[in-house]
Amino acid sequence: MPITKKNTKGKSKKEQVVIPVSPSNRSNQVNTLFPEKLARMNELLKNTEMLP
Amino acid sequence: MKNAPYPFTSIDGRTFFFTSTGKANITKVVEFTPTDNENIVNLGFGDVMPEGDYSDLVVSDNGDLLKVMTTVVHIILYFTALFPQSKIGFTGSSPARMRLYNRILNNYYAEFKKMFTITASIHFDGLLKEMAYTPGSADKHASFFIKKKQ
Numbered sequence: 489m490p491i492t493k494k495n496t497k498g499k500s501k502k503e504q505v506v507i508p509v510s511p512s513n514r515s516n517q518v519n520t521l522f523p524e525k526l527a528r529m530n531e532l533l534k535n536t537e538m539l540p
Numbered sequence: 541m542k543n544a545p546y547p548f549t550s551i552d553g554r555t556f557f558f559t560s561t562g563k564a565n566i567t568k569v570v571e572f573t574p575t576d577n578e579n580i581v582n583l584g585f586g587d588v589m590p591e592g593d594y595s596d597l598v599v600s601d602n603g604d605l606l607k608v609m610t611t612v613v614h615i616i617l618y619f620t621a622l623f624p625q626s627k628i629g630f631t632g633s634s635p636a637r638m639r640l641y642n643r644i645l646n647n648y649y650a651e652f653k654k655m656f657t658i659t660a661s662i663h664f665d666g667l668l669k670e671m672a673y674t675p676g677s678a679d680k681h682a683s684f685f686i687k688k689k690q
Contacts, residue, residue, distance in 0.1 A: 537668065
């Protein structure tokens, strides 16, 4: 997973570390009791033209 | 749905448990889980098996289907009160389960539409499109979505 270090010079002496979470990785990080159902929903969402 | 629901509990606001007391006592679980679409949470629903694992495939036939479904609707109401921006997606684990969900949405549509915007992922011209749920239609549904009206 990429780690981006944001330069905050002038705002704070502390260095901020931002760890972006890709949407495609979200389900991998989610604990669920029904992993197959979640995988199926993600597959449906990927293939469904959603309303705005 | 005029039936009183079963009492339910949750320790984290996204996983709920209740006991179906029909022919036997069966612990049911309803779980809301983030999906890859940040606006949508997946609704999982199933039984806690005697071994302690979970199944959304089992047909318990416990003689209290309406009360169980009433409880699930109350849990959805509770969850959407906590997270009103959440859009909840759900799909059946079998064609029979999809028909059951469609039948419930169809039968209680007049009541549900007062509280929720109801849409479905529908097979249309070889594609899947989210469209408004139409009760009584012959649409081929792949999943359903509900969102609390603001």
